[in-house]
Amino acid sequence: MKEATGELNMTVVTVVAIAAVAAFFYAFIWPSIKTNILTSSKCASATDCTCTGNTCSCTYWDENNNAQDVTCPNTNNGE
Numbered sequence: 001m002k003e004a005t006g007e008l009n010m011t012v013v014t015v016v017a018i019a020a021v022a023a024f025f026y027a028f029i030w031p032s033i034k035t036n037i038l039t040s041s042k043c044a045s046a047t048d049c050t051c052t053g054n055t056c057s058c059t060y061w062d063e064n065n066n067a068q069d070v071t072c073p074n075t076n077n078g079e
Contacts (some may be wrong), residue, residue, distance in 0.1 A: 043060075046059060057069065
């Protein structure tokens, strides 16, 4: 019985540790990843870009034909 209690305690510790890592990822890491993905997709579809240095100020038109200003990296810098 003592061995079973020890195994149960380790299982609980493992489940709590996995939940803590998942909560940390969801609360702190995922928003940054999601923002980067959305910005990259907007920059790929952007039009009317004005570039200075390493950044470009572009206009992105969403699915409802609403214009949004986005700042994108200048991929043609140096060419």
